Amino acid sequence: MEWFVADDGWLGRAVLQHALAALYLVAFVAAARQGPALIGSRGLTPAPTFLRRATFAQAPNLFHRWWSDRLFLAVAWTGAALALLTLVGVPARLPLAASMAVWAVLWALYLSIVNVGQLWWSFGWETLLCEVGFLAIFLGNAAVAPPLLVLLLVRWLLFRLEFGAGLIKLRGDRCWRDLTCLHHHHETQPMPGPLSWFFHHLPGPLHKVEVAANHVTQLIVPFGLFLPQPVAGVSAGIMLVTQLWLVASGNFAWLNWLAIVLAASVLPDAVWARLLPGPVQDWLVPTQAGATPYPWVVAVVLLTVLVAVLSWRPVVNLLSPRQAMNASFEPLRLVNTYGAFGSVTKVRHEIVLEGLDTDGVWREYGFRGKPGFPGRWPRQYAPYHLRLDWLMWFAALSHRYAYPWLPRLQRRLLEADPPTLRLLAHDPFDGRRPEAVRAVLHRYRYTTWAELRTTRECWHRRPVGPFGPVVTPDSAEPDWW
Structure with a gap:
């Protein structure tokens, strides 16, 4: 043998x-x-x-x-x-x-x-x-x-x-x-x-x-x-x-x-x-x-x-x-x-989710792994897999990657759904229900060495525009993508 x-x-x-x-x-x-x-x-x-x-x-x-x-x-x-x-x-x-x-x-x-x-x-x-x-x-x-x-x-x-x-x-x-x-x-x-x-x-x-x-x-x-x-x-x-x-x-x-x-x-x-x-x-x-x-x-x-x-x-x-x-x-x-990254994106876009507070201020939800707040330095999560964070990256590439789950995610945030909130790193409402939830597309880039020394932030971002309509308690089940 x-x-x-x-x-x-x-x-x-x-x-x-x-x-x-x-x-x-x-x-x-x-x-x-x-x-x-x-x-x-x-x-x-x-x-x-x-x-x-x-x-x-x-x-x-x-x-x-x-x-x-x-x-x-x-x-x-x-x-x-x-x-x-x-x-x-x-x-x-x-x-x-x-x-x-x-x-x-x-x-x-x-x-x-x-x-x-x-x-x-x-x-x-x-x-x-x-x-x-x-x-x-x-x-x-x-x-x-x-x-x-x-x-x-x-x-x-x-x-x-x-x-x-x-x-x-x-x-x-x-x-x-x-x-x-x-x-x-x-x-x-x-x-x-x-x-x-x-x-x-x-x-x-x-x-x-x-x-x-x-x-x-x-x-x-x-x-x-x-x-x-x-x-x-x-x-x-x-x-x-x-x-x-x-x-x-x-x-x-x-x-x-x-x-x-x-x-x-x-x-x-x-x-x-x-x-x-x-x-x-x-x-x-x-x-x-x-x-x-x-x-x-x-x-x-x-x-x-x-x-x-x-x-x-x-x-x-x-x-x-x-x-x-x-x-x-x-x-x-x-x-x-198998295979990966047959194409490489040249510009980074990120979807930022925000909830409307009772004082009229839009407050940002924080994700565990994907870029969000400009001053939050990326963490090492691998080999752990943050599936929602990865899908958020794909959604920012095209609306077709985001339907139907992203509108449902906004609705779950509107309901302050505990299992959904546990997927996130930061809930600005501490378990309360926001008045509305919106998705805003931002353009992200790494800061330069000079910007890092000045701002202590690794990302620079600017808003590009809304990513779909605002979701409120009166919104119909999303069917518009």
Whole structure:
């Protein structure tokens, strides 16, 4: 059974499993905290409405026959609990069948949330988590040797993630080809981080070096993943460093962290042996492998055949001049295509929501992650995903991204709806109902070094105009976008 075993993948597999459990934990907690206000029975896009028109075959999920907000929370918190147990290593010490069952339940629970999450769970990293989670079912426990085929499938996923992102840039905005996209991207990205202002003010030639290095990392380096060690490990290490750079420069939920986890699994055990203290290694790999169960071998081989067959459409998509970003070709999201920022916006617009107080003054609501008050410095939230903040960025690009949820958001603010207010960082009315709620479009830009020293504000903004009509208690249900 030598062909089946990856002798150099013990620590890499363990790092992948524990890190994936940590990201599952973040994802389930985020779903529990945000889901009721976004897709609950009184959410901005209620899941019950979606379930009435979507068949089980179109969106397999645990809520198909019965939805309740309590059931959703039970699913999310059950997933969080299982992820926590996995993080501390409990499934790795269970019998192989039980360990696989835990990973299968984690995958099924999160797939259910994604498949009813509609636009709030439509981001590429949601699908990526589902795909990695499915492969994790077949990675085995601590009592069996790492399966080479599954680790190669992990590399194939990392290849598609990086290469797809590189191709979409090369085929997309011209600024990627002339190496000028980062003159704008750090300022106009959906959710800047605490260091994004400084990245934006790097010299122009360095921005071009960043883009060129990104092209090399995404279009050339991924092919090294399928070469023998140490080339595969060096290739993965380059990707890992590049992803850490992206983590420092913005907030992209767990996209970069999942890419880091995938790349980390490719590093040979000799690298991990130098990086990790002995007790940590003993905790990650508590036992030596016993016999390799033949039913598990059969399952891994069948998985490999399945992924090979399902890879056909993602490969065709990669080769197509009309390449789609972040697309799933089947409802279980087993093998997908990825890519991001085929185009880069050059001007930043933000929607500012304001409520009218009894004294006639419009007061601004504050969001957790997206730019708002000019003096509020961006926070680091990734890998946590602030779904409302991200959708607010898309809404500012076009009204079509904002209907019907933004008018409903204004109405929920008008009602001082507690679950909705918990999505925000600042309620200027302290739970009271405003007289009216309006959305105003603003033009944002980073301040200069001189402006920062003078005003201590990282943003400069000016109003552009109203973004839809004012919503009052007498307003009809919005149907005007």
